[in-house]
Amino acid sequence: MSTAADRLATEGYGPENLPYASFSPTGGEHRLGVRLGDRAIDVAALAAAVEGLDDAARSAASAPDLDALLAAGHGTWTALRSWLVEVVTTDGLDEAVAASSYPVEGISLHMPFTVADYVDYYASEHHASNVGKIFRPDQAPLLPNWKHLPVGYHGRAGTVIPSGQDFPRPKGLRPEPSGIPSFGPSRRLDIEAELGFVLGGAAAAGEVSLERAAAEHLFGVVLFNDWSARDIQAYEYVPLGPYLGKSFASSISLWVVPWEALEAARVAPPAREHALARYLDDEGRDPWGLDVTLGVSVDGHTITHPPVSTMYWTAPQMVAHMSVNGAGLRPGDFFGSGTVSGPEADQRGSFLELSWGGQEAFALPDGTEMTFLQDGQTVTLTGTAPGPGGSVIDLGECTATILPAT
Incomplete structure (x- = not known):
C-alpha cells in the first residue's frame, strides 16, 4: 500500500502545499486543479472517485476555476482542503489520485479566479x-x-x-x-x-x-x-x-x-x-x-x-x-x-x-x-x-x- 503523496510528491509540491489552479488538458475544458508534485489533479474527477465531500464543497470543486470556492466561504474551502490532504495521504488511494491527474507539462493554465477589486x-x-x-x-x-x-x-x-x-x-x-x-x-x-x-x-x-x-x-x-x-x-x-x-x-x-x-x-x-x-x-x-x-x-x-x-x-x-x-x-x-x-x-x-x-x-x-x-x-x-x-x-x-x- 502507498499514498499519493509517497508516490507523486516533489520538493515544494507535497501535501503541505496543494496549490490550486484553473487548467485544461489538451483540447479539454477548464477545470479546477490541485498540484501534487508534477501532476495536476482534477478536483471534480477525484471527488467523483472518492467519497467525503459535502454538497457545497463538491459543487465548488466542479467549477472551472476558484470563483465558486471563493464565494462559498471559509468553511467550504477549509473542508475541501482538509479532504484533499486526507485523500493524498491515505494508503490505497494513490491509484484514484493518479487516474484523476495530468502531467503538469501537458496542461494549459488560466487565470485562477476573476479579479473583483x-x-x-x-x-x-x-x-x-x-x-x-x-x-x-x-x-x-x-x-x-x-x-x-x-x-x-x-x-x-x-x-x-x-x-x-x-x-x-x-x-x-x-x-x-x-x-x-x-x-x-x-x-x-x-x-x-x-x-x-x-x-x-x-x-x-x-x-x-x-x-x-x-x-x-x-x-x-x-x-x-x-x-x-x-x-x-x-x-x-x-x-x-x-x-x-x-x-x-x-x-x-x-x-x-x-x-x-x-x-x-x-x-x-x-x-x-x-x-x-x-x-x-x-x-x-x-x-x-x-x-x-x-x-x-x-x-x-x-x-x-x-x-x-x-x-x-x-x-x-x-x-x-x-x-x-x-x-x-x-x-x-x-x-x-x-x-x-x-x-x-x-x-x-x-x-x-x-x-x-x-x-x-x-x-x-x-x-x-x-x-x-x-x-x-x-x-x-x-x-x-x-x-x-x-x-x-x-x-x-x-x-x-x-x-x-x-
Whole structure:
C-alpha cells in the first residue's frame, strides 16, 4: 500500500502545499486543479472517485476555476482542503489520485479566479525608504503617515493578467528637462516584485477585523509583478497618484497557494515604531509576517532575492485597513503587498532601487549592464516558504516578456 503523496510528491509540491489552479488538458475544458508534485489533479474527477465531500464543497470543486470556492466561504474551502490532504495521504488511494491527474507539462493554465477589486499597497519599509532617498534626498525618507497606516491605492482590476502573457511597452506622457512633456513609449519600464493576496467570502459592510481577515477572508497567495512605467508615473501621479504608469499590466502566478499552507512560515513583523490605531494594532496577537523569499531573474539570470519577512505591514492589517471605512469585501478581491525589498543591495525588488534611480547601472551575471527594462527581456519571479517538518512550499513562477511598443 502507498499514498499519493509517497508516490507523486516533489520538493515544494507535497501535501503541505496543494496549490490550486484553473487548467485544461489538451483540447479539454477548464477545470479546477490541485498540484501534487508534477501532476495536476482534477478536483471534480477525484471527488467523483472518492467519497467525503459535502454538497457545497463538491459543487465548488466542479467549477472551472476558484470563483465558486471563493464565494462559498471559509468553511467550504477549509473542508475541501482538509479532504484533499486526507485523500493524498491515505494508503490505497494513490491509484484514484493518479487516474484523476495530468502531467503538469501537458496542461494549459488560466487565470485562477476573476479579479473583483484590486488594491496595491506600499508595505515594505526598505522599499519605501529607498524610494524616499532617491526622490527626496534632502528630506526624511518616509513621509509622516507611513508608519501609522498601510499606504495603498485602488488600482485597475481589468489589467491583472496571467503569468506567461507578454505585453507591449506602455506609452504615455514623459517628463522632459524643458518642462514640456513628450508622448511615447516608457523609457524607464520597471518591475515590482510583490506577494499578492486572494480574498474570499463577503463582508458587505466592511470593517473586517485583523482576526476575521486571517480566519475568514484570506484564501491564498500568489507571486505578483506589478510592472511600473516610472517616467510616466513620475509625471502624472501628483496629486492623485499613479494611473497610466501602473494600469497597463500586473502579472500574477497561476498556482494559488492556500493561506493554510503558510502556517509554518509565520514570523513576527518588524517592531512597530509607533502605537497603532486599534483596528491595526497587532501587538500580542498571533504574528502574520511571512517568511517568504522571492527571486527575480532577467533572461534567466537571477539578480535579487527580496525577503517578505521584512515587510512592516502584514496581510491582515492590509485587509483591515481597506475595509475599516465601510468598504465591503467581495469574493475575488485581490491586493498586492507593494514592492518587497530587504536591507541589502541584492534584496531590492525593483530596478528603480537596483539602479538607484537610473544613476548606477547594475550588471547581470553575463556582464550585461542595465538600468531599466529593454524590449525582448523576460522577467521571472519565483518564491519559496518553509513548510511543516522541514518541507518547502513552492509558489511557482510569474513571468512575462516585454514586447516593443505598438
